[in-house]
Amino acid sequence: MIQISEENNHAALSEATYYILLSLLTPQHGYGIMQFVKKLSNDRVTLAPGTLYGAIKALLDKGWIELNDTDSLKRKKIYLITKIGYQVIEAEISRLKELYQNGIEITGGKDK
Numbered sequence: 001m002i003q004i005s006e007e008n009n010h011a012a013l014s015e016a017t018y019y020i021l022l023s024l025l026t027p028q029h030g031y032g033i034m035q036f037v038k039k040l041s042n043d044r045v046t047l048a049p050g051t052l053y054g055a056i057k058a059l060l061d062k063g064w065i066e067l068n069d070t071d072s073l074k075r076k077k078i079y080l081i082t083k084i085g086y087q088v089i090e091a092e093i094s095r096l097k098e099l100y101q102n103g104i105e106i107t108g109g110k111d112k
Contacts, residue, residue, distance in 0.1 A: 013092045016047060020055055020065075021081055021089045027068045029076040030056070064088055 013021070023036040034047050056079060059065040064085030069078040081089070103109065
């Protein structure tokens with residue numbers, strides 16, 4: 001079991017959650033999130049609608065994202081990352097940097 005320190009009180013984010021939070025630094029609707037993630041990951045990550053909307057519900061419940069607006073003409077909900085969500089993504093980026101640096105150091109690899 002991984003023990004998380006008090007200043008970093010969330011577990012590691014799933015790749016899908018990480019990309020969803022990044023995508024919501026700019027207000028997006030569901031389809032926009034899916035397209036952003038696919039493009040950012042060079043087509044490696046494709047979010048299925050069920051995965052995306054399940055994650056959105058969980059992120060809303062945690063207060064990491066919020067409903068920003070609804071385009072009533074197109075019936076699309078627009079989401080945006082919250083201050084707490086931004087802190088979570090910053091903590092995750094720091095965690096990933098540490099993992100990367102430790103890997104480079106231990107393997108004797110080069111930073112590319």
